Amino acid sequence: xxxxxxxxxxxxxxxxxxxxxxxxxxxxxxxxxxxxxxxxxxxxxxxxxxxxxxxxxxxxxxxxxxxxxxxxxxxxxxxxxxxxxxxxxxxxxxxxxxxxxxxxxxxxxxxxxxxxxxxxxxxxxxxxxxxxxxxxxxxxxxxxxxxxxxxxxxxxxxxxxxxxxxxxxxxxxxxxxxxxxxxxxxxx
Amino acid sequence: xxxxxxxxxxxxxxxxxxxxxxxxxxxxxxxxxxxxxxxxxxxxxxxxxxxxxxxxxxxxxxxxxxxxxxxxxxxxxxxxxxxxxxxxxxxxxxxxxxxxxxxxxxxxxxxxxxxxxxxxxxxxxxxxxxxxxxxxxxxxxxxxxxxxxxxxxxxxxxxxxxxxxxxxxxxxxxxxxxxxxxxxxxxx
DNA sequence: ACAGCCATGTAACTTGTTACATGATTTT
DNA sequence: AAAATCATGTAACAAGTTACATGGCTGT
Numbered sequence: 113x114x115x116x117x118x119x120x121x122x123x124x125x126x127x128x129x130x131x132x133x134x135x136x137x138x139x140x141x142x143x144x145x146x147x148x149x150x151x152x153x154x155x156x157x158x159x160x161x162x163x164x165x166x167x168x169x170x171x172x173x174x175x176x177x178x179x180x181x182x183x184x185x186x187x188x189x190x191x192x193x194x195x196x197x198x199x200x201x202x203x204x205x206x207x208x209x210x211x212x213x214x215x216x217x218x219x220x221x222x223x224x225x226x227x228x229x230x231x232x233x234x235x236x237x238x239x240x241x242x243x244x245x246x247x248x249x250x251x252x253x254x255x256x257x258x259x260x261x262x263x264x265x266x267x268x269x270x271x272x273x274x275x276x277x278x279x280x281x282x283x284x285x286x287x288x289x290x291x292x293x294x295x296x297x298x299x300x
Numbered sequence: 301x302x303x304x305x306x307x308x309x310x311x312x313x314x315x316x317x318x319x320x321x322x323x324x325x326x327x328x329x330x331x332x333x334x335x336x337x338x339x340x341x342x343x344x345x346x347x348x349x350x351x352x353x354x355x356x357x358x359x360x361x362x363x364x365x366x367x368x369x370x371x372x373x374x375x376x377x378x379x380x381x382x383x384x385x386x387x388x389x390x391x392x393x394x395x396x397x398x399x400x401x402x403x404x405x406x407x408x409x410x411x412x413x414x415x416x417x418x419x420x421x422x423x424x425x426x427x428x429x430x431x432x433x434x435x436x437x438x439x440x441x442x443x444x445x446x447x448x449x450x451x452x453x454x455x456x457x458x459x460x461x462x463x464x465x466x467x468x469x470x471x472x473x474x475x476x477x478x479x480x481x482x483x484x485x486x487x488x
Numbered sequence: 489a490c491a492g493c494c495a496t497g498t499a500a501c502t503t504g505t506t507a508c509a510t511g512a513t514t515t516t
Numbered sequence: 517a518a519a520a521t522c523a524t525g526t527a528a529c530a531a532g533t534t535a536c537a538t539g540g541c542t543g544t
Binding site for chain 4: 336346
Binding site: 113114140145146194196203217219220223232247248256262 | 327379388389395404453461
């Protein structure tokens with residue numbers, strides 16, 4: 113919902129045409145969320161469908177201005193007043209992938225974690241090495257840095273945990289419960 | 301890609317029928333990624349379309365077994381051997397939302413950050429309060445805890461930064477560059 | 489008989505994303 | 517004149533998600 117809501121919030125500042133909207137979004141996010149131009153027009157159509165924006169005037173240069181509706185404005189107000197609420201569940205690709213790898217007797221979860229640590233460390237260093245002109249870039253980069261650091265700490269901790277037990281100890285623990293009518297051929 | 305790849309990896313251990321697959325996924329992720337049953341069948345069809353799994357035998361109870369193909373197996377091997385690579389960009393809803401809020405002169409970014417801190421702190425506490433039977437739940441919960449802590453630290457830091465400057469200083473800095481042909485009515 | 493779980497599927501939808509077509513304007 | 521940028525759109529797709537229909541089996 114980020115793109116949709118962000119574009120709506122920008123339109124709440126005043127009418128925009130598509131290309132201008134893209135420029136605004138880019139500027140306000142320090143170009144940290146690359147946006148294909150086409151997506152602007154898709155999103156505008158979807159917002160129009162939902163009654164949150166309206167097609168406005170077209171100026172002499174042919175720019176099609178879009179304006180927010182009352183319904184759209186109140187949605188923006190609500191969005192800006194309420195926090196993002198993450199459920200009790202995860203959508204983290206790395207955590208899920210490693211949990212799955214740990215559960216597979218045939219897989220080398222340790223190797224995966226080490227590979228991930230190298231990758232994540234490289235990313236962290238590249239994030240830390242960059243310097244930022246605008247505040248938006250700085251804020252977002254910092255959030256990525258904090259997240260990458262947390263990711264690395266978790267990877268290290270998980271690696272140690274796995275190493276602390278006998279090889280495959282975790283996998284064995286995980287495979288103790290078998291599917292009720294599982295076939296004998298599963299899980300080697 | 302997490303669901304798709306995870307299901308494929310489970311099928312790499314041996315044939316499964318849909319419902320069983322769901323059970324396996326649930327178990328291996330400690331039920332931390334709630335999966336609607338229907339999604340299993342969708343995903344299986346898409347995997348079949350891509351030549352990664354095949355419809356196998358149906359047993360006496362009517363269970364439709366699916367088996368992985370060679371192509372699917374090698375994709376699993378590749379998946380498990382390579383880290384998740386996050387681009388140089390973010391897809392973090394909170395960071396983007398706050399960057400947008402900071403850029404909007406009319407919005408109270410400080411209030412949003414405080415609301416987010418309360419929400420994120422509550423989530424962190426609820427995560428910390430839970431105890432986990434299985435290793436998968438423990439791993440994933442820990443990854444969420446680390447991420448939530450990083451999120452909170454970033455929120456605190458960002459709040460302090462914003463407070464450190466004169467009110468709207470950041471917003472003003474951000475709105476210095478104007479869109480080239482922006483209309484005078486935009487941004488106050 | 490009825491409630492609830494097991495099991496398979498279908499259809500529709502959301503957000504994000506990309507590729508492509510088209511033409512005007514601006515810069516080199 | 518050619519290249520680059522501005523500008524608007526269309527069509528299709530990916531991955532995840534949900535709601536619903538259908539029927540069998542199981543336990544009370």
